[in-house]
Structures are given as C-alpha cells and as structure tokens.
Amino acid sequence: MPVDIQSDRVILKHPKGPSAEILFYGASVISWKSGSVTSPEPVERLFTSAKAALDGSKPVRGGIPVVFPCFGPPTHPDHAKLPQHGFARNNVWTYNATVMDNEAGVSVRLILGPNAYASIKEQYAHPFELAYVVTLAEHELCTNLHVQNTALSTTPAMEFQALFHNYIRAPANDVRVSPLLGLSYYDKTEATEEARTTAKKETREGVDVLKFTDSVYEDAPGRYEVLWGTGGIEVVTKNLKDVVVWNPQAEAGSKIGDMEAGGWLEAGEKWIGQQVLKVKL
Numbered sequence: 540m541p542v543d544i545q546s547d548r549v550i551l552k553h554p555k556g557p558s559a560e561i562l563f564y565g566a567s568v569i570s571w572k573s574g575s576v577t578s579p580e581p582v583e584r585l586f587t588s589a590k591a592a593l594d595g596s597k598p599v600r601g602g603i604p605v606v607f608p609c610f611g612p613p614t615h616p617d618h619a620k621l622p623q624h625g626f627a628r629n630n631v632w633t634y635n636a637t638v639m640d641n642e643a644g645v646s647v648r649l650i651l652g653p654n655a656y657a658s659i660k661e662q663y664a665h666p667f668e669l670a671y672v673v674t675l676a677e678h679e680l681c682t683n684l685h686v687q688n689t690a691l692s693t694t695p696a697m698e699f700q701a702l703f704h705n706y707i708r709a710p711a712n713d714v715r716v717s718p719l720l721g722l723s724y725y726d727k728t729e730a731t732e733e734a735r736t737t738a739k740k741e742t743r744e745g746v747d748v749l750k751f752t753d754s755v756y757e758d759a760p761g762r763y764e765v766l767w768g769t770g771g772i773e774v775v776t777k778n779l780k781d782v783v784v785w786n787p788q789a790e791a792g793s794k795i796g797d798m799e800a801g802g803w804l805e806a807g808e809k810w811i812g813q814q815v816l817k818v819k820l
C-alpha cells in the first residue's frame with residue numbers, strides 16, 4: 540500500500556523503495572528514507588531525536604516541524620497568545636486526500652481538522668485555512684504549505700511567517716551549507732540584544748556548524764547545498780526568502796529553513812511556500 544493511513548500517522552511508500560512518515564500531530568514529517576543515484580539503498584535523511592515525544596505532548600524534536608504563523612517567540616500583536624513557532628506544529632492535522640500515487644511520486648494532503656480550528660481560534664482570531672502537501676519521489680521529498688486568508692472583508696490583512704524546520708541528518712563536524720557568501724544575517728547566538736539585532740555579513744564560502752549556530756540569512760537565493768564528505772542534500776525553495784542555519788550543539792543536527800518575515804495576505808488571497816529536498820551524490 541503506497542499510502543498507509545494509521546491512527547496517528549500516514550506512511551508514504553514509493554514503489555522504488557523510499558518512504559516517508561508524517562505524524563498527524565503537527566503534520567511533522569518524522570522520517571524520510573531515500574537512496575541516491577549512486578547508492579540506491581534507502582537510508583534515513585532526517586534527524587529525529589531519540590528523546591522526541593511522538594505522542595502529541597509537545598512539538599517533535601526533529602524531522603520537519605511546520606512553523607506557522609510566527610517564527611520564534613511571537614512579535615506581531617495577532618500572534619501574542621501563540622507559543623514559540625506558532626500553532627501548526629502542535630495541533631493535530633487530518634488526512635484529506637491522496638494527491639498522487641505513481642512512480643513519479645506518492646503525495647498526500649493534510650489539513651487542520653475542526654477540533655484544531657476550534658482550539659486555535661482561542662489563541663488566534665484571524666480566519667484562515669491551511670493545507671500541507673507532502674510528496675515523495677524517488678530521490679526527493681517535497682513539502683508545500685498552502686495558506687489562505689479566508690476573511691471576507693479586505694481588512695485586516697493576514698501577516699505571517701512560515702518555515703520548514705528541517706532537521707537534516709548530517710555529520711556536524713563535516714557539513715557545509717552554501718551558497719550564503721555575501722548575505723547579511725542575524726546571529727541569534729550573540730549574547731546581547733544589540734548584537735543579535737545587528738546584521739553581519741557572511742564571509743564563508745561554505746558555512747559550517749562546528750559551534751552553536753543560529754543564523755537567520757535574509758534574501759537568500761532559494762537553492763542551497765548541505766554537503767559533507769560522503770553525501771548531501773540540496774534544498775530548493777519557492778516563496779521563502781530567508782533561510783536559517785541552526786545547530787544546537789549536542790544534538791549534532793543542522794537545520795535549513797526558510798521564512799517569510801513581514802509578509803501578509805489580503806482577504807481571500809492564497810500563498811504557497813514550497814521546498815524540495817533532493818539527495819545528492
């Protein structure tokens with residue numbers, strides 16, 4: 540069965556061997572096993588902490604949590620009652636449809652269920668609809684977040700940030716992220732608020748994560764390589780103008796994500812953010 544719907548998750552199985560697992564809680568992709576052109580045996584491409592809670596008690600530490608409608612602690616007044624990184628990653632989503640099921644890709648759409656909407660309404664008043672489409676191809680995983688502002692009047696606009704919080708499984712002492720050279724970024728590991736909010740300029744050809752790293756790059760190119768000696772992942776994004784490189788030391792993971800800061804949707808408008816993760820080598 541290429542799309543295996545279980546009580547708490549949906550498992551995608553590609554006819555050539557790759558698979559992906561998506562928890563309904565948070566629509567979190569918790570596993571993506573894929574081979575590459577030169578090494579077809581599927582291996583795990585994402586880092587999910589062995590200590591991650593997968594029972595819906597808290598957001599999953601690993602995989603690909605969906606960050607929406609705020610990145611980090613809320614700053615916009617509409618988000619004031621929301622937790623860090625918003626409500627998408629800690630509400631239960633529902634299987635909606637199998638979008639595609641063939642050799643080109645196995646794809647499902649999840650939406651937020653009515654119970655989730657009811658509880659979110661208490662924290663977030665703006666009317667909206669969210670859908671999340673995850674597509675598994677032979678050497679790729681594609682995630683699409685569809686956001687619709689369902690308000691009827693033209694006001695107020697809906698401001699939001701969105702980010703795919705990828706935990707890419709990579710050797711932390713060897714991995715490099717590029718091309719970020721010349722971009723300005725904010726270094727969230729700095730000790731003072733002033734230093735954290737002062738833009739730096741990236742001088743490295745390939746950005747390493749040898750020490751604690753939490754850098755937000757602005758106006759990034761939308762195509763990134765996360766490479767190490769024996770492999771790598773390419774990340775290609777659409778409608779996501781920034782990228783974050785994060786490595787929380789001991790977890791030995793690195794993170795590529797993208798967000799739209801200061802973006803908004805007028806009533807009735809729709810936005811789709813997309814990323815494609817491709818196995819290299």
Ligand SMILES: O=P(O)(O)OC[C@H]1O[C@H](O)[C@H](O)[C@@H](O)[C@@H]1O
Nearest residue numbers: 598611623624727753783785794
């Ligand atoms: O612990 P979480 O709420 O999952 O956040 C984990 C991390 O997310 C992003 O990468 C932020 O840039 C980090 O500052 C934050 O520490």
